[in-house]
Amino acid sequence: xxxxxxxxxxxxGSTRFPGKPLAKIAGKEMLLWVVxxxxxxxxxxxxxxxxxxxxxxIKNFCEAHGIECLITSDECKTGSDxxxxxxxxxxxxxxxxxxxxxxx
Numbered sequence: 001x002x003x004x005x006x007x008x009x010x011x012x013g014s015t016r017f018p019g020k021p022l023a024k025i026a027g028k029e030m031l032l033w034v035v036x037x038x039x040x041x042x043x044x045x046x047x048x049x050x051x052x053x054x055x056x057x058i059k060n061f062c063e064a065h066g067i068e069c070l071i072t073s074d075e076c077k078t079g080s081d082x083x084x085x086x087x088x089x090x091x092x093x094x095x096x097x098x099x100x101x102x103x104x
Contacts, residue, residue: 004047005094006038007086008102009079012055021058021102031058034102035067048094052086 010021010031017023021031031051038049051062054074062069070089076082083099 003092003094004042004045004096004098005087005090005092006042006047006049006098006100007083008034008038008049008051008100009076009082010051010053010055010058010102011076011079011082012053012058013074019057021053022061029061030102031061031067032065034100035065038098038100048092050086050090052082054082 008031012019012021014020022029025033035049035051042049049068051058051067051069052072053059053069054072054076059069059071070086072082072085076085079101080099083097087097
């Protein structure tokens, strides 16, 4: 079975829409919608799902909802940079890395 890492970059400090990952859509935070989709899409696999953020508010939200979360640098310019930093920090070597952007 392929070892999969799903990283959801969740930047709070957006200049265009600060706090976007915690904004509610149909009564549920955007980040929660994305995590639920990741869980559904990887059900029955050995996938690890990790939210990656620069902000303690998102980390606290993740902890309250049973979502694994890693704090990354606030210097990351893109979600892909945040995913890369997450992979390096975790020190894992998955067969597949999925960069799941929340506003896709």
